[in-house]
Amino acid sequence: MTKPLSNLQIDSARLWDAIHETAKFGATPKGGVRRLTLSAEDRQVRDWFRRACEEAGLEVHVDALGSMFGLRRGRDMSKPPIGLGSHLDTQPTGGKFDGVLGTLAALEVVRTLNDAGIETETPLCICNWTNEEGSRFAPAMMASAAYVGDFTTSDILSRKDAGGVTVAEALETIGYRGEMPVGSQKLSCFVELHIEQGPILEAEGKTIGVVDSGQGVLWYDGKIIGFESHAGSTPMPLRRDALATLSEIVLAVEGIAKKHGPNAVGTVGEAVIGKPSRNVIPGEIAFTVDCRSADAAIMDALDKDLRARVTEIAARRKVEVTLELVWRKAPTHFNPKLIEAVENATKMLGYSHRRITSGAGHDACNLNTKIPAAMVFVPCKDGVSHNELEDATQSDCAAGANVLMHTVLALAGVAS
Ligand code: GLV
Ligand code: MN
Ligand code: MN
Numbered sequence: 500m501t502k503p504l505s506n507l508q509i510d511s512a513r514l515w516d517a518i519h520e521t522a523k524f525g526a527t528p529k530g531g532v533r534r535l536t537l538s539a540e541d542r543q544v545r546d547w548f549r550r551a552c553e554e555a556g557l558e559v560h561v562d563a564l565g566s567m568f569g570l571r572r573g574r575d576m577s578k579p580p581i582g583l584g585s586h587l588d589t590q591p592t593g594g595k596f597d598g599v600l601g602t603l604a605a606l607e608v609v610r611t612l613n614d615a616g617i618e619t620e621t622p623l624c625i626c627n628w629t630n631e632e633g634s635r636f637a638p639a640m641m642a643s644a645a646y647v648g649d650f651t652t653s654d655i656l657s658r659k660d661a662g663g664v665t666v667a668e669a670l671e672t673i674g675y676r677g678e679m680p681v682g683s684q685k686l687s688c689f690v691e692l693h694i695e696q697g698p699i700l701e702a703e704g705k706t707i708g709v710v711d712s713g714q715g716v717l718w719y720d721g722k723i724i725g726f727e728s729h730a731g732s733t734p735m736p737l738r739r740d741a742l743a744t745l746s747e748i749v750l751a752v753e754g755i756a757k758k759h760g761p762n763a764v765g766t767v768g769e770a771v772i773g774k775p776s777r778n779v780i781p782g783e784i785a786f787t788v789d790c791r792s793a794d795a796a797i798m799d800a801l802d803k804d805l806r807a808r809v810t811e812i813a814a815r816r817k818v819e820v821t822l823e824l825v826w827r828k829a830p831t832h833f834n835p836k837l838i839e840a841v842e843n844a845t846k847m848l849g850y851s852h853r854r855i856t857s858g859a860g861h862d863a864c865n866l867n868t869k870i871p872a873a874m875v876f877v878p879c880k881d882g883v884s885h886n887e888l889e890d891a892t893q894s895d896c897a898a899g900a901n902v903l904m905h906t907v908l909a910l911a912g913v914a915s
Pocket of ligand 3 (some may be wrong): 590597632859885
């Protein structure tokens with residue numbers, strides 16, 4: 500007698516092994532991963548992923564921005580496939596799970612369906628989106644944004660990293676500038692599994708987060724022009740110190756986010772002194788600001804307050820400060836039918852769960868603007884992510900992958 504479909508489980512050990520095998524590409528001494536998008540390490544993990552997809556019988560296509568799509572045929576090939584996946588790039592000091600879990604769980608879903616001999620009605624497509632992290636090239640999630648038409652392909656290809664290398668050059672170097680035009684791999688919907696990257700699920704002892712919304716994002720590039728002068732002989736009242744100015748801006752960002760809290764956050768994550776020297780008052784600094792909220796009105800307030808404070812600080816300190824908004828992503832409200840599908844699969848499998856808002860940005864947030872999308876979260880240790888210490892348990896990863904699989908099966912239907 501064949502087992503009922505509801506008993507189907509992914510292979511937890513195989514998923515866990517895949518996560519640890521790919522963590523070798525860019526492994527750091529502290530147990531994390533450094534795999535910047537389109538780097539040599541990214542090429543290694545992409546080659547591994549392509550081989551694994553082909554071994555699982557998938558047809559792999561790469562688009563003009565390097566996003567990878569592994570197609571599993573369904574009974575009705577007239578239907579656009581159901582997308583599932585995430586990303587394989589990491590932060591400079593990232594962990595083993597951010598993005599990797601969702602991409603390799605998608606592969607594990609396909610492997611499980613293959614082993615069980617299950618054909619779906621609608622085809623499936625497992626996705627590895629280029630540059631989700633945004634730490635080498637801005638903005639984050641650029642390939643999925645181009646996929647939905649928020650940027651042109653040529654605009655993204657011309658974006659440069661800090662060393663002046665363009666996305667086009669980086670893609671050529673690693674051999675992942677694909678033939679397929681961006682957006683031409685049609686998807687009927689998209690489901691992404693991810694670690695929560697925050698503390699809520701762990702604190703509440705819940706296994707699954709049914710993600711119903713995501714924070715909007717404001718990214719700024721800032722520049723401060725003060726005046727370089729001698730650290731010993733320039734009296735304090737005469738200084739136009741770019742770094743002291745930045746210090747005030749950092750605290751202003753913190754204060755503004757707190758003022759609009761609890762549903763707002765603000766961070767200065769990068770600051771580069773132009774020509775640092777211990778006995779020169781800094782004259783030039785480049786910095787970044789990242790502000791987020793799930794509420795569009797709060798995002799407007801964050802922007803207004805930040806600009807007002809920066810203007811006031813610059814005038815008082817007699818320095819020039821420019822603040823350019825380089826990316827604005829509206830808050831995400833995931834598709835109600837897909838949220839319900841994730842919730843139903845979670846309940847069917849008997850996992851403890853709650854609805855949750857994503858603090859981080861994800862490719863699913865971009866895709867949701869054009870196609871129905873949803874996300875599944877699992878807890879991560881101490882809520883820590885974007886850190887080499889990032890960790891999650893094998894059983895939570897497996898639970899998330901099971902929810903992903905049963906959500907996709909319910910959406911795709913099983914061919915009879
Ligand atoms: C991506 O990781 C982001 O939320 O910035
Ligand atoms: Mn991620
Ligand atoms: Mn990330």
